[in-house]
Amino acid sequence: xxxxxxxxxxxxxxxxxxxxxxxxxxxxxxxxxxxxxxxxxxxxxxxxxxxxxxxxxxxxxxxxxxxxxxxxxxxxxxxxxxxxxxxxxxxxxxxxxxxxxxxxxxxxxxxxxxxxxxxxxxxxxxxxxxxxxxxxxxxxxxxxxxxxxxxxxxxxxxxxxxxxxxxxxxxxxxxxxxxxxxxxxxxxxxxxxxxxxxxxxxxxxxxxxxxxxxxxxxxxxxxxxxxxxxxxxxxxxxxxxxxxxxxxxxxxxxxxxxxxxxxxxxxxxxxxxxxxxxxxxxxxxxxxxxxxxxxxxxxxxxxxxxxxxxxxxxxxxxxxxxxxxxxxxxxxxxxxxxxxxxxxxxxxxxxxxxxxxxxxxxxxxxxxxxxxxxxxxxxxxxxxxxxxxxxxxxxxxxxxxxxxxxxxxxxxxxxxxxxxxxxxxxxxxxxxxxxxxxxxxxxxxxxxxxxxxxxxxxxxxxxxxxxxxxxxxxxxxxxxxxxxxxxxxxxxxxxxxxxxxxxxxxxxxxxxxxxxxxxxxxxxxxxxxxxxxxxxxxxxxxxxxxxxxxxxxxxxxxxxxxxxxxxxxxxxxxxxxxxxxxxxxxxxxxxxxxxxxxxxxxxxxxxxxxxxxxxxxxxxxxxxxxxxxxxxx
Numbered sequence: 001x002x003x004x005x006x007x008x009x010x011x012x013x014x015x016x017x018x019x020x021x022x023x024x025x026x027x028x029x030x031x032x033x034x035x036x037x038x039x040x041x042x043x044x045x046x047x048x049x050x051x052x053x054x055x056x057x058x059x060x061x062x063x064x065x066x067x068x069x070x071x072x073x074x075x076x077x078x079x080x081x082x083x084x085x086x087x088x089x090x091x092x093x094x095x096x097x098x099x100x101x102x103x104x105x106x107x108x109x110x111x112x113x114x115x116x117x118x119x120x121x122x123x124x125x126x127x128x129x130x131x132x133x134x135x136x137x138x139x140x141x142x143x144x145x146x147x148x149x150x151x152x153x154x155x156x157x158x159x160x161x162x163x164x165x166x167x168x169x170x171x172x173x174x175x176x177x178x179x180x181x182x183x184x185x186x187x188x189x190x191x192x193x194x195x196x197x198x199x200x201x202x203x204x205x206x207x208x209x210x211x212x213x214x215x216x217x218x219x220x221x222x223x224x225x226x227x228x229x230x231x232x233x234x235x236x237x238x239x240x241x242x243x244x245x246x247x248x249x250x251x252x253x254x255x256x257x258x259x260x261x262x263x264x265x266x267x268x269x270x271x272x273x274x275x276x277x278x279x280x281x282x283x284x285x286x287x288x289x290x291x292x293x294x295x296x297x298x299x300x301x302x303x304x305x306x307x308x309x310x311x312x313x314x315x316x317x318x319x320x321x322x323x324x325x326x327x328x329x330x331x332x333x334x335x336x337x338x339x340x341x342x343x344x345x346x347x348x349x350x351x352x353x354x355x356x357x358x359x360x361x362x363x364x365x366x367x368x369x370x371x372x373x374x375x376x377x378x379x380x381x382x383x384x385x386x387x388x389x390x391x392x393x394x395x396x397x398x399x400x401x402x403x404x405x406x407x408x409x410x411x412x413x414x415x416x417x418x419x420x421x422x423x424x425x426x427x428x429x430x431x432x433x434x435x436x437x438x439x440x441x442x443x444x445x446x447x448x449x450x451x452x453x454x455x456x457x458x459x460x461x462x463x464x465x466x467x468x469x470x471x472x473x474x475x476x477x478x479x480x481x482x483x484x485x486x487x488x489x490x491x492x493x494x495x496x497x498x499x500x501x502x503x504x505x506x507x508x509x510x511x512x513x514x515x516x517x518x519x520x521x522x523x524x525x526x527x528x529x530x531x532x533x534x535x536x537x538x539x540x541x542x543x544x545x546x547x548x549x550x551x552x553x554x555x556x557x558x559x560x561x562x563x564x565x566x567x568x569x570x571x572x573x574x575x576x577x578x579x580x581x582x583x584x585x586x587x588x589x590x591x592x593x594x595x596x597x598x599x600x601x602x603x604x605x606x607x608x609x610x611x612x613x614x615x616x617x618x619x620x621x622x623x624x625x626x627x628x629x630x631x632x633x
Contacts, residue, residue, distance in 0.1 A: 040624060041053075041054045041088060041623070041624045042054075042088060042091070042092055042621065042622060042623045042624060043620070043621070043622045044092055044095040044096060044099065044619055044620075044621050045099055045619035045620060047095060047099065049088075049091050049092070049095060053091065054087070054088060054091060057087050057090070057091055058084060058087050061083075061087050061090075062078045065078060066078075088623065092616075092621055092623075093612055094158075096612060096615040096616065096619060096621075097158045097161050097162070097612075097615070098154065098158060099615075099619055100161060100615060101157045101158050101160065101161050106157045106160050106161065107157065108153050108156040108157050108160075112156065113149060113152060113153050113156065116152060116156060117129075117134070117148075117149070117152060122137055123137060162608070165604070165607055165608050165611045170600060171596040171597075171599045171600045171603070172596075173587060173592060173593075173596065175596075175599075176592045176593070176595050176596035176599065177585050177587060177589075177592050179595055179599060180583075180585050180589065180591055180592055180595050181582070181583045181584070181585045182538055183537075183538050183539030183583075183595075184537065184538070184539065184583030184585065185537070185538050185552075185580065185581065185582055185583055186535055186536060186537045186538075186580075186581045186583075187535070187536050187538075187551055187552065187554075187556075187577060187579070187580050187581070188533055188534070188535050188536075188577075188578045188579040188580075188581075189533070189534050189536065189551055189575055189576060189577050189578060190530040190531060190532075190533055190534070190575075190576040190578060191530070191531050191534065191573055191574065191575055191576070192513075192516075192528050192529055192530050192531060192573070192574040192576075193531075193571060193572070193573050193574075194509040194510070194512050194513040194516075194571045194572045194573075194574070195509060195570070195571045196502055196505035196506040196508075196509050196569070196570065196571050197505065198505075198509065198571075199505040199506075199508040199509050199512070200501060200502070200505045202505075202508065203501050203504045203505050203508060205497050205500050205501050205504065209500060210493065210496050210497050210500055211489065213496055213499070213500050214489050214492065214493075214496045218486060221486070221487045221492045221495070221496070222484060222485065222486050222487065223482070223484060223485050223487055224433040224434065224435070224484050225433060225434065225452070225481070225482065225483050225484040226431040226432060226433045226481075226482050227431070227432060227433075227451060227452070227457070227478045227479070227480060227481050227482075228427065228428050228429075228430075228431060228432070228478075228479045228480040229427070229428050229432070229439060229451055229476050229477065229478055229479055230414055230425050230426065230427045230428075230476065230477055230479050231414070231425070231426055231427075231439055231442070231447075231474055231475065231476035231477070232414050232417055232418045232421075232423045232424070232425055232426070232474070232475055232476075233423065233426070233441070233442060233472060233473075233474050234396065234399070234400070234403045234421060234423060234465075234472070234473045234474070235396060235470070235471055235472040235473070236389065236392040236393045236395070236396045236471055237392065238421070238422075238423055239392045239395045239396055239399070239421070240388055240389070240392040241422070242392075242395065242421075242422060243388060243391040243392050243395050244388075244391075245384060245387040245388055245391060249387060250376075250380060250383050250384055250387065251376065253383050253386075253387060254376045254379055254383060258373055258374075258379075259373070261373065261374050261379055262371060262372040262373035262374055263371060263372045264330045264331065264371050265330065265331075265343075265368070265369065265370055265371040266328040266329060266330050266368075266369040267328065267329065267342050267343060267365060267367070267368055267369070268326070268327060268328045268329075268365075268366045268367040268368075268369070269326050269329075269342050269363055269364060269365050269366055270306065270307075270310065270319070270323060270324035270325045270326060270363075270364045270366060271310075271314070271316070271319065271324050271326060271338070271361045271362060271363045271364070272292075272295065272306075272309060272310045272313060272314040272316075272324055272361070272362040273314050273315045273316040273358060273359055273360070273361055274288050274291060274292045274295075274313070274314075274315060274359050274360045274361075275315035275316075275358060275359040276288045276355075276358075276359035276360060278357045288359065288360055289353065289355075289360055292353040292360040292361075292362060293353055295309055295313060295362060296349070296351075296352075296353055296362050299349055299362065299364075300349055300351070303348075303349055303364075306323070306324065306349065306364055307323030307324065308323075309362075310323050310324030311323060311324075315359065324364070325366075328367075328369060331343065335356045335357060335358065336356075337354055337355060337356040337357075338354060338356050338361055338363070341354045341361075341363055342363060342365055345363070345365045346365065346368075347365045347366060347367065347368065348364065348365060349362075349363075349364045350362075350363045350364070350365065393471060396471050397471075399421065400465075400473055402420075403417060403420075403421060403465055403473055403475070404464065404465035404473065404475075406420055407462045407463075407464070407465045407475035408462070408464060408465070410462075411461035411462045412460070412461070412462075413462075413477075414462060414475060414476075414477055417462075417475060426439075426440070426441075427479060428440060428479075431482070432448070434448060434449075434452045436448050438468075439474075439476065442468055442472075442474050443468065444466055444468040444474065446466055446468075447463065447466045447468065447474055447476060450463040450464060450466060450476070451463060451476055451477075451478060456476075456477065456478055457478055457481060460477070460478065461477070462475050462476070462477045463475055463476045463477065502569070503569070506569050506570065506571055509571035509572050510566045510567075510571060510572040512572070513564055513566070513571065513572025513573070513574055514564060514566075514572065516528060516564075516574055517562055517563070517564040517574055520562045520574075520576075521562055528574060530576065533578070536548070536551055536552075538552050546565060547565060547573065547575075550563055550565045550575060551563075551575060551577070554575070554577045556577065556580040559577060559578060559579065559580070560576050560577060560578050561576070561577040562574070562575065562576055562577070563575045563577070
């Protein structure tokens with residue numbers, strides 16, 4: 001239930017967002033005044049939705065999908081009739097709400113409008129509304145202030161309807177408590193599964209039944225159209241043997257970047273810190289300095305005492321217990337005063353105390369680990385490889401258009417484009433159909449779609465050069481083609497028999513399981529191979545939905561209790577309920593408030609859907625089916 005509530009909460013948020021989104025740009029006024037001059041895609045009451053409005057809304061939604069999925073978006077999805085229908089339904093819902101708000105004289109005060117616009121983040125600078133920024137943003141959108149204000153006013157007006165409907169649901173604490181308790185209830189069960197494969201050998205399949213099944217389901221046994229293809233792949237790797245780098249280029253690359261190839265100098269030091277505030281008084285500074293210098297004098301007289309003094313006197317808890325040891329560090333790891341002193345010294349105790357923003361330091365430089373820079377000989381092969389990779393990538397960008405042009409201009413063969421770029425024409429060994437996701441080594445549904453297009457399949461032309469990502473382009477053509485065909489009975493007889501046998505075995509498994517359940521319910525003790533005990537919680541979907549529903553719908557008045565579940569084509573599951581643990585939820589449990597809010601949002605989304613359905617009945621809605629077809633179809 002928790003998961004369901006969370007999912008429906010998201011649905012409600014999406015519905016509200018989609019409904020309100022366009023009002024910021026169009027407003028109520030634009031919905032109630034026909035634009036004209038374009039084909040109508042829908043009528044809502046006495047108003048129309050023009051093709052112009054629909055196409056603009058479609059483009060905006062397509063842009064949102066692309067922005068949310070920057071890697072790749074199937075262009076076909078964005079022109080799919082279902083996608084177009086969703087956009088059109090959204091426009092209709094917006095229009096319905098606008099008409100309702102207009103007829104009920106809902107309005108927004110100037111003060112409310114002013115406060116709303118003033119609080120919009122795009123119009124703010126340093127947390128304050130900026131008139132200059134406001135005007136600049138509106139100009140970039142091709143709007144003036146009056147247009148924008150009326151559109152926002154329309155949006156706010158409609159939001160009054162959405163708020164009244166979508167946020168009106170209330171869930172009493174007692175109901176939320178019961179819901180939470182139900183979700184936390186746990187049940188202990190044993191399960192036994194009767195699988196079709198355990199009954200296959202006992203099934204007798206009649207030859208006449210096999211033929212009858214084939215005759216009734218011949219469409220299941222068709223072979224789709226399939227092809228074998230040849231193709232060439234152009235990428236940086238394929239061009240690598242056509243580029244070169246000179247020794248001078250390798251030398252220059254090394255000199256330019258050698259500092260980054262090695263390791264920086266590191267120093268190991270220990271310190272004793274006498275902590276002092278950065279803004280300490282002169283008297284405190286003098287006193288702390290005197291104490292530090294006295295400690296330093298004692299250490300210089302007997303360097304072996306450094307660790308003992310650090311453990312006793314240092315104010316740095318991170319290093320005091322280690323005798324002041326700070327380990328190795330490179331430049332940039334320490335505060336500047338400390339770093340400058342450490343990197344200017346030689347191993348040993350520094351003769352002067354050093355002041356930083358943390359206080360006074362007594363420093364001992366313990367070891368110097370010099371920087372290392374590999375020689376050109378050490379880096380030669382790596383640099384050559386990197387430069388060749390870069391040169392090949394540049395070469396790919398230079399010739400990609402030429403590759404596409406040759407594949408297009410000489411469409412009857414891949415040999416010319418392969419020869420031009422020194423590529424190998426590859427072929428598919430196996431048949432592929434239109435459901436394939438690519439060719440061997442090339443993952444691209446767009447390439448497969450192109451191979452099954454009329455120009456390629458019927459006219460025997462090359463595909464266009466397809467950019468499959470990662471700086472790779474592919475051109476292909478069909479070598480062999482087999483059209484879709486109906487397989488005859490003799491060809492698929494064994495396959496049909498196997499299907500029928502599986503169906504009958506599944507039915508036998510279900511019948512056996514049901515018989516075992518009847519025996520258990522009647523008080524008998526059949527031999528059942530129960531599995532390991534399982535503890536389930538209602539709010540945690542540990543089993544398929546139908547199994548969870550079955551377990552938590554079983555009465556718990558007398559235990560053990562038994563139930564069974566027929567699985568579609570997968571046999572039968574026998575369930576034994578052994579124990580039920582009820583959850584006790586206190587009224588002040590924080591989860592009660594959370595689930596009440598989530599359930600209220602779920603109810604609100606359902607109320608909103610019902611309200612929109614009622615508006616569709618009140619204001620007649622007619623859709624133009626042709627609007628759902630892509631423009632180029």
